[in-house]
Amino acid sequence: MSLLKHHTDMTRGDKYLLLLLLSVSFSLMFVLYGNTTIFHSKSRSTQAVVTVNGDIIRKINMPTNSRYSFAIEGSSGSFRVELDGEKIKVSEAHCAGQVCLNQGWISRAGQSIICIPEKIVIRLEGRTMLDAITQ
Ligand SMILES: [Zn+2]
DSSP: OHHHHHHHHHHHHHHHHHHHHHHHHHHHHHHHHHHHHHHHHHHHSEEEEEEETTEEEEEEESSOSSOEEEEEEETTEEEEEEEETTEEEEEEOOSSSOHHHHTOOBOSTTOEEEETTTTEEEEEEEOOHHHHHHO
16 A cells, blocks of 8 residues: 555656646746847847047948948049948958958847948947847
8 A cells, every 4th residue: 555655646646747847848848939030130130330540430230221322532532332221241352462352241149240341340230139128
């Protein structure tokens, strides 16, 4: 009798444990899925930061609605930066070497176009949740 009772208790305990494990794994899945969603929205929302001589001259929220360009005055002449949706590039440059021009389009957060002679940096930054809240 005592053995049977013990066995019943064990079964009830197992059932409880199984239920607990199921609910834990379910909430874990939810948390993981939630984090993945946040991560995706983070990486989708990027910002192009243009600096000249270390000074931020422009911040553009990406992707842009339409293709457009703007000019930057460099010491060697006018630079043109072109934007198209998620992509950004230097479309006109008069610097030595024209490395920035030859780099072409960049579209992912973390990528940058650097013009060393003109000290122009175009950086794509992933906006953090904090940035999204404070903006
Ligand atoms: Zn350049």
